[in-house]
Amino acid sequence: MDYFLELFLGGLTRGSIYALIALGYTMVYGIIQLINFAHGEIYMIGAFTALIVISVLMSTGMNPVAVILIAGFVAVIYSCAYGFTLEKIAYKPLRNAPRLSALISAIGMSLFLQNYVLLAQTCDFLPFPNLIPDFECIEPFAHIIGSTDVVILVTTAVVMIILTILIRYTKIGKAMRATSQDRVMASLMGIDVNTVISFTFILGSATAAIGGVLIASHIGMINFYIGFIAGIKAFVAAVLGGIGSLPGAVLGGFVLGWTESFATGYISSDYEDVFAFLFLVLILIFKPSGILGRSEQSKV
Amino acid sequence: MHTGKKEQYMMKEFKWNKLAMGMLAIFLSTFSAFASAEDTVKVGVAGAHSGDLASYGLPSVRAAELVVKKANENGGILGSRIELFIEDDVCKPEIATNTATKLISQGVDAVVGHICSGATKAALAIYKDANVICMSPSATNPPLTQSGDYPNFYRTIASDDAQARLQVDYAIEVLKAEKIAVIHDKGDYGKGLAEFAKIFIGKEPGAEVVLYEGITPGAVDYSAVVQKIKHSKAEAVIFGGYHPEASKIVMQMRRKRIKAHFISDDGVRDATFIKVAGKYAEGVYATGPKDTTKNPLAIAAIEAHKKAYGSEPGAFFLNAYAASQALLSAIEKAGSTDYEAVTSALKNYYVETPLGKIKFDERGDAIGIGFSMYQVKNGNYIEVQ
Structure with a gap:
C-alpha cells in the first residue's frame, strides 16, 4: 500500500508539472487554434532566468525562501515578455494565413x-540550487513525499484556482471566452481581440515559467534542451485532456503522470513512454476530442 | 656504310649489355632485399589511417614511429634495425583482411593493431594461420581475448566488460552488498555495461540482481524508478550511463532517504556530475581508467610526440606506445622473432610502459592495465586504493 501511495504521489507531482505547462498550450489553442510549439522554450527560459537571478541573489546571502520567491517573480515577468514578443513577431502577422x-x-x-x-x-548542464527548505512537519513522511513535491502540488492547485477565477469571474476572462467562441463576432461586439490574444500568451507564459522554476528545483539541473521534452509531454497531456479545455489540461497532466508512474512501478521503466503514448492513442480512438474536450463542429 | 654497319652492330651489343646490366641490377637488388630481410625486425602497424575514423588510427602510427625511432637510435634490437610497415584498413573488416594478407606477404614479425574491434577480428584469423602476433591498442570487444579463439592476440586496453567486472567485484567484496539493483539509460554504452554487470552478479553466489531497469534519458523525473529501487531493498545500485541521468537519480534517491551505495562508470566520472549533484554526489563511486598523468614514461612519451609532431597526441596514443614497447621488449627477451618464444616472453616478463608495468595473462589481456574505482570525497573524485 505504501508503494502504491508513493507511486500515486510521484505521478501526481510529475502530472502537476505537465499540467502547468499544458495550461499554456490549451489556452492558446482555445483562443487562436494554434499549437504553440515554442511554449516549451518559454518554460526553459523561465528556468534560466530564475537561475541567473538566484546566482546573483545568493551572493548577497539572502534568505533562500526570499530568493526563490524573487527569482520566480522575475522569471514570470521575463517569460511573459518573451511570450508577448513571440506572439507579436511570429504569430500576429500570420493570423489570417493558413x-x-x-x-x-x-x-x-x-x-x-x-x-x-x-x-x-x-550547452552544458547547469546545477539549479534546491532552495525549497525541508519542512520539519514533513520529515516523518520524507521517504514518501518530499517538501519540493508538496510545494509543486500546492502551487499547481493555487495557479489552477486563480486561473479558474480569472476566466470565470473577471471581465478579461469573459472577453477570452468570447474570443475563443468566435473571434470575428467578439471583435464586432467591441472586444479588443489583439489585447485578449496578447493577454492569453502572457498568462500561458506565466504558468510555464512557474512550472520551469518548480521542476528545475525538483530535479536540480537545467540545460537549453529541457523545454523540448517537457513541451512534448505537456502537449500530450493537453490533447489527452481535450485541447482547449483548462480542467482538461490539468486532468490530462495527472493522467499522464500516473500512467508513467504506475507503468514504471508495476511493469518496467523501459516501457514508460510506450504506455504513456499507448494510453493517448486509446483515448483518442474512443474519445477523439480528449477526456473533457468538446467535440468541435467543423465550420462550413 | 661500313661505318654505319659497325655502329649498328655496336648499338646492338650495347643494348644487350644494357639488358644484361639491368637484369644484374634487378637480381642484385632482389638479393640485397633478401639480405636486408635477414637484418631487420619487421613490425606492421595496421588500423584506420584514412576515412572518418582516422583520428583513432593515426596516433598509433606516430606512437610506433616514436618507439621504433628511439629503439633504432639505441642500436635496434638483437643487433638489427627495426623496420615499420604501415598499412591502412579504414576500420573496415573486409579491407582489414587484405591489409593483414599484405603485411604477412611483406614478412612482418608482429603487428601493432588493428584499431577497431570488427576489423581486428577479421584480420586475426589470417595472422593466426601465419603465426603472427597481433597487439591492439584499442580493440575492446570482450570475446577477442575471452573466446580463446585467437591465441596470437593481445591488447593494451581493458576490454568493454572490465568496468562492469570491477563494479561488481567492488560492490560484492568491498561493500558487501548482496542485493544489487542494475539501472541503465538504454544507450549502447550504458546498457552494454549493465548487461555485463547483470551476468557477473548472476555468477556470484550469495549476490542477486533485485532490479534490472532501463530509464528514458532526459525524462522530467525518475521518482518512480527511485521508489522501485527503494522497494527492491537494494544495498547497492550499479548505474550504466552518463552523468545527467546519474545526478538526477542520486539526488532523488538521497532526498527519499535511500542510503544504498551508488556505483557508476566512466560516463559519470565527470566534473559536471559533482557540480550538478553537489552534496548528494558525496560517496558516489565511479570506475575510470587508471591515472597515467603522473607516470614519468607517459609524460616523456607525450613530450616526444609534441617535439616530433608539434601537437598533443590523439586517442590511444599511450596504448599504442605501450603495445610497441611490449612487442619489442618481448622480441628482445625471446632472443628471436620466433612465435613461441615471443609468446612466452609476453606472458612472463613485465615491461615498463607509459601505462604502468604490464605483462599479459593467458588470454592476452594486459595485467596492470585497466580501471580503478574512484569515489567522490569533498567534491573531487579520489582513486580508491
Whole structure:
C-alpha cells in the first residue's frame, strides 16, 4: 500500500508539472487554434532566468525562501515578455494565413529560442540550487513525499484556482471566452481581440515559467534542451485532456503522470513512454476530442 | 656504310649489355632485399589511417614511429634495425583482411593493431594461420581475448566488460552488498555495461540482481524508478550511463532517504556530475581508467610526440606506445622473432610502459592495465586504493 501511495504521489507531482505547462498550450489553442510549439522554450527560459537571478541573489546571502520567491517573480515577468514578443513577431502577422503557416512559424521559433539560449548561455548542464527548505512537519513522511513535491502540488492547485477565477469571474476572462467562441463576432461586439490574444500568451507564459522554476528545483539541473521534452509531454497531456479545455489540461497532466508512474512501478521503466503514448492513442480512438474536450463542429 | 654497319652492330651489343646490366641490377637488388630481410625486425602497424575514423588510427602510427625511432637510435634490437610497415584498413573488416594478407606477404614479425574491434577480428584469423602476433591498442570487444579463439592476440586496453567486472567485484567484496539493483539509460554504452554487470552478479553466489531497469534519458523525473529501487531493498545500485541521468537519480534517491551505495562508470566520472549533484554526489563511486598523468614514461612519451609532431597526441596514443614497447621488449627477451618464444616472453616478463608495468595473462589481456574505482570525497573524485 505504501508503494502504491508513493507511486500515486510521484505521478501526481510529475502530472502537476505537465499540467502547468499544458495550461499554456490549451489556452492558446482555445483562443487562436494554434499549437504553440515554442511554449516549451518559454518554460526553459523561465528556468534560466530564475537561475541567473538566484546566482546573483545568493551572493548577497539572502534568505533562500526570499530568493526563490524573487527569482520566480522575475522569471514570470521575463517569460511573459518573451511570450508577448513571440506572439507579436511570429504569430500576429500570420493570423489570417493558413493554420499550417503559423504552425511552421511556431516550430521555427522553438528552434530559434533553443539555439539562442545554447549560444547565449551554455550547452552544458547547469546545477539549479534546491532552495525549497525541508519542512520539519514533513520529515516523518520524507521517504514518501518530499517538501519540493508538496510545494509543486500546492502551487499547481493555487495557479489552477486563480486561473479558474480569472476566466470565470473577471471581465478579461469573459472577453477570452468570447474570443475563443468566435473571434470575428467578439471583435464586432467591441472586444479588443489583439489585447485578449496578447493577454492569453502572457498568462500561458506565466504558468510555464512557474512550472520551469518548480521542476528545475525538483530535479536540480537545467540545460537549453529541457523545454523540448517537457513541451512534448505537456502537449500530450493537453490533447489527452481535450485541447482547449483548462480542467482538461490539468486532468490530462495527472493522467499522464500516473500512467508513467504506475507503468514504471508495476511493469518496467523501459516501457514508460510506450504506455504513456499507448494510453493517448486509446483515448483518442474512443474519445477523439480528449477526456473533457468538446467535440468541435467543423465550420462550413 | 661500313661505318654505319659497325655502329649498328655496336648499338646492338650495347643494348644487350644494357639488358644484361639491368637484369644484374634487378637480381642484385632482389638479393640485397633478401639480405636486408635477414637484418631487420619487421613490425606492421595496421588500423584506420584514412576515412572518418582516422583520428583513432593515426596516433598509433606516430606512437610506433616514436618507439621504433628511439629503439633504432639505441642500436635496434638483437643487433638489427627495426623496420615499420604501415598499412591502412579504414576500420573496415573486409579491407582489414587484405591489409593483414599484405603485411604477412611483406614478412612482418608482429603487428601493432588493428584499431577497431570488427576489423581486428577479421584480420586475426589470417595472422593466426601465419603465426603472427597481433597487439591492439584499442580493440575492446570482450570475446577477442575471452573466446580463446585467437591465441596470437593481445591488447593494451581493458576490454568493454572490465568496468562492469570491477563494479561488481567492488560492490560484492568491498561493500558487501548482496542485493544489487542494475539501472541503465538504454544507450549502447550504458546498457552494454549493465548487461555485463547483470551476468557477473548472476555468477556470484550469495549476490542477486533485485532490479534490472532501463530509464528514458532526459525524462522530467525518475521518482518512480527511485521508489522501485527503494522497494527492491537494494544495498547497492550499479548505474550504466552518463552523468545527467546519474545526478538526477542520486539526488532523488538521497532526498527519499535511500542510503544504498551508488556505483557508476566512466560516463559519470565527470566534473559536471559533482557540480550538478553537489552534496548528494558525496560517496558516489565511479570506475575510470587508471591515472597515467603522473607516470614519468607517459609524460616523456607525450613530450616526444609534441617535439616530433608539434601537437598533443590523439586517442590511444599511450596504448599504442605501450603495445610497441611490449612487442619489442618481448622480441628482445625471446632472443628471436620466433612465435613461441615471443609468446612466452609476453606472458612472463613485465615491461615498463607509459601505462604502468604490464605483462599479459593467458588470454592476452594486459595485467596492470585497466580501471580503478574512484569515489567522490569533498567534491573531487579520489582513486580508491
